Amino acid sequence: MPIYEYRCPRCDVFEVVRAMGAAPGVDACPTCGEPARRRFTAPHLARTGTAAFQLIDATHRSASEPQVVSGPLPSAGAPRTQPFSSNPLHRKLPRP
Template sequence: MALYEFACPGCTPVEAFFPMGAAPDSLECPECGGRAERRISTPRLSIAGTSAFKLIDAAKKSAHEPQVVTGALPQSGRKRATPTTTNPLHRKLPRP
């Protein structure tokens, strides 16, 4: 079954389910009894399961269920970073 959209000139759009390919070109408007013509509308494809949907879902979840911080806050103030390498050529590499 697919959802088809029909438009009556004086009323709101009418939606009705029909088997695919079996929708009539017009039907009787349920509000005024007039003739509602079938309209070509965009398909309503589901976005569930896509990476965009997961990102939106994660953003909404973080607003309602933020992760709780249990550890200590990082130290404020600047400490001198300990060098991880002693090779002088590594100093020329780009910094992140």
């Protein structure tokens, strides 16, 4: 996700990570709450490849696009192979 810069009239410049095109022109300053105007700057392409940026990006992305789990959890261990009942008569019951 891109980083948008805002300039607060009271404080200084602050950065916000938002989805592409989701950043408003005016946003509230996280320090004082004053409305801050968005700055148009060059993209921070040098920071997009770092491990810290990828972690921040993955964290923000997981809020709206959680990863799909396709298998059992690693802590679940081996699948259960024994039947639920040890009574041999239960084996003759119809199966779905």
